Structures are given as C-alpha cells and as structure tokens.
Amino acid sequence: MLKVENLQVYYDAIHAIKGVSLDVSQGEIVTLIGANGAGKTTILRTISGLEKAREGKIEYLGKDITSLQAHDVVKIGISQVPEGRRVFTNMSVTENLELGAYLSKDRKAKADSLKRVFEHFPRLYERRTQIAGTLSGGEQQMLAMGRALMSKPKLMMLDEPSMGLAPILVRQIFSIIKEIHKEGTTILLIEQNANMALSIAHRGYVLETGKIVMQGSVQELLASEEIKNAYLGGEAAHS
C-alpha cells in the first residue's frame, strides 16, 4: 500500500534521513521505533508532504506521491496524528473534528464520521463543546486521533501517541488503535515505547540516526538481543 524507497531528507545541512526504505501492506499495523532524534517524525512528515525529500520515492497504492502537497496527501486517504497532538487549542472539540473532515463535501458522510469518532471516544462526546486547549493530555490525544479519523483515511499514521500519558491511558489509546485497525484502517505507528508498539504491531522497523538498522516480524524483533537491550530492557523490567 505504502512503499518508501531510499528516502533522503535534509534540514539545510543536516542529513536527517539517510536512505530509508520501508513498506506497509494493506491491513497491517507496522511500527517504526527508534530513540530520540532518530528521524521518525521526519519520515512521517515527509510522507505527509510537510517536508521535501531530497532523494528517493514514496509510492502509495501504486502512485508516486513523493512531491504531492500536504493537503493533497490527505485527499488520497493518508492521515496523520502528529507528534505533540497539535489540536487547535482555541476551538471546540466539535470544531476540531469538523476540520478533520475539511475536504469532505458530503454532509451525511461527515455526520457519519462524527458519530463513528464519538463511538470510539465517548469522552470526546461528553466534551464536545469544550475548548480543546482546556482538555487533558489524554483527551487531546483522543481528539487528535478522532480528528485524523474524520477524513476516513485508508492509512493512518500516528506519531508517538503514548507520549506523556499515564500507563492506563496508553493502554486505552492502544486498544482504540486496535479497534480502528479492525475496522479496516491500515496503521503506521511511531513509538519510543517499543513494548507497547510491538504488542499490537505485525511488523516493525528500527531506526537509528536516519537509517533502518533492523526490520522484521514482531516475533523476530522481540527475539533479538540488540532490541531487547536497546529498546525493551529497561521498560520490560518495569512492566
């Protein structure tokens, strides 16, 4: 469904992504894990059209989308839940969700999307008139996910949805990701919390300073000594 080939991204002189290739098949949950500054966010931003690739190719459903503008990437069914949630803090929950369906002209379809989001996130329904900036971190994460769902994406990319949330909320968020996946949305999930990510994914990639250093099925990754030491060790001991 999504195929990234030899992606190279620069921030001026900083070579952030050094030839990354990865692919996501329809119906999969694929995770991309890596430490701070590895380049995970940059990859998602480039797929979404927010950063330009210097080299390489991004293909989606057989079409080259490497140089598509960000608003057109949403149009073809790829939505992103950005790092740090980025909800529109001065607007109500409902207004945020409406903006998620910005490109949809069909009132009925919009109403259906809204209903679906409120089913996944009853909490958002309770808070629908509240200003987004006054929501808790967990609620803002739900709003960011709900907003990304409003465009009925075929591929949903999430950038560290667990960031800064209490463990119980993280579990809740992850079970909702599984629900969304069950309803037919393909998922590309970025995480630093490798334990959680590998617990719901089918396959994973490990990114280190702009390069993929390992890839494979969840079982393979979990079995790897390097992964255990670098990404699971501390956390596994705690949980």
Next chain:
Amino acid sequence: MTITQQILQQLINGISLGSVYALMALGYTMVYGIIKLINFAHGEVFMIGAFVGFFSITKLDMGFFPAMFTAMIFCAILGVLMERLAYKPLRNAHRVAALMTAVGLSMLFQNLALAHSWIGASAKGFPQVFPLRKFELMENVTISSDRILMLVIAIFLMIALQFIVHKTLMGKAMRAVSLDKDAARLMGINVDKTISFTFALGSSLAAAAGVLFALNYGIVVYQMGLLPGLKAFVAAVLGGIGIIPGAMVGGLLLGVTESAVSAAGGSMFRDAVAFAALIIMLLVKPTGLFGKNVREKV
C-alpha cells in the same frame, strides 16, 4: 451645551470615526494573525478603494452601493495579487524583508496614484450622493445621515466577518492556519489559498472603509490612506494584534479618544493621541487589551 450633551455628541462622533478605523484594523489583524506580517500597504488599499468608489460614481455613473461593492471586489483582487507577487516569495525570508517590502509597496501605491492622470496631487471632492440630513437625537446632540450610513455599514460588515470567521468552513480554515499551519495542512487545508482569502477579506474591508471615509469627509486624495492606515494599525495593536474582536474594540476606542481630545480643545493633538495611546499600551500591556500574555513560540 451641557457637559452631558458634549460627551454624548463626542461619543457619537468618535464611534462613527472609530468604526472606520475598526474596519481597517481588521485587515491588519487578520493578515498579522495568519502570516505575522504588518501589511503597511493596507492604508493604500484603503486609498485605492476610495478612488475606485469615486471613479465608479463619477465616471461610470454607478450608485453608491454598487460603487462601494466594486471597490471591495477590486481591492480584494489587489490584495490577493499583492500577497502572491510581493509577500509569498518572502514567506521564508527574514521578517524584516517582508516588512520593508510592505513599506515599499505603500510608497509605490502612493506614487502610482500621484502619477496617474486621473488622480494626481490635488484632492478631489467626493460627490454628496445622498442628500445630507442632520438628526437631532436630543437637544444639541446630532448625527448626520452619512455618519449613520457609515456606522450601519461598518457594523454590518463586522457582523458579516464574524459570521464568516466562525461559521463557515473557510473561516475555520483561516483560524486553523493562523494557529498552526502544519496541523492545518494535515487536515487537507490549502494554506496558500487560505492566506489569499484572508488578504481578499481584509482588503475588501479596507476598500469599504475608504469609500465610507471619503463620503463622510467629502474628499479623495492620494495620501488619504496614510494617517488612517497608521491609526488603524495602532487600533489593531491596542486591541491585541491578531485578535479580531480586539481590532473592533481598538478601533472604536481610538475613535472615541480622538473625538474626546479634539472636543476638549486639543484638536492640535488629535493625531498625536493615537500614537501616545500606542506607546502607553506597549509599555503597560504589549499584547493589547484582548491579548493573552503568552510567550512567543520559538
């Protein structure tokens, strides 16, 4: 004339003058909100709007309202072109570059007007399109029909703007882009189009303000945008730059203060008042009346 009558009279004068400042301040504030640029050519859009209205009436024999509407459309297009040709290429440049461009555009428009054979250096009388009537609200407190018209149209346009910004999808996109461009893009919002739309809205309000101003003061001249432009900028800062209700309140407040000062015998200081107010506001509350004291994002 009693003190109360005086105060009421100045309040009426101030509010109607202030409504023009408010209309213009909205343009400054919306553009600032969306691209963090003080568009110093906004005063010239006001002037050009006044002239388009003037020529629509005198050369094309239009009625007042069609003329004002023509001016609004003309300036909406002008605003979009200005942004596309002058500001967009500088969007990633240093802010000072865009600011200097704005000052340059302002001078360019003034000089083009000055050089134009239809306009030139001398002031022209704006036709008295409606028979002028004075209404006595109470003893010694009057308001002219033109002022009522100015006030009514200004208020109508401000309500229309509030409706656009809060109830339409384009308005919501404008607010989203003002707040977070990347997040807006991820919603599928075309940021360039939204910025163009903002310039179109702001410029058409300036055009309406220009025509109303010309009707009330009875003249059009190539420099007419200078002082109202600066004052509207002050009004926008007073209310809190980037904040729409702030621009409305700032405009009205400035109009009333000016009228009060001239009534108190300080008409020499009338123009200085705006700038004194600006300095005081910047010292006391730099974010303006409606501004939240948020730290600037780095």
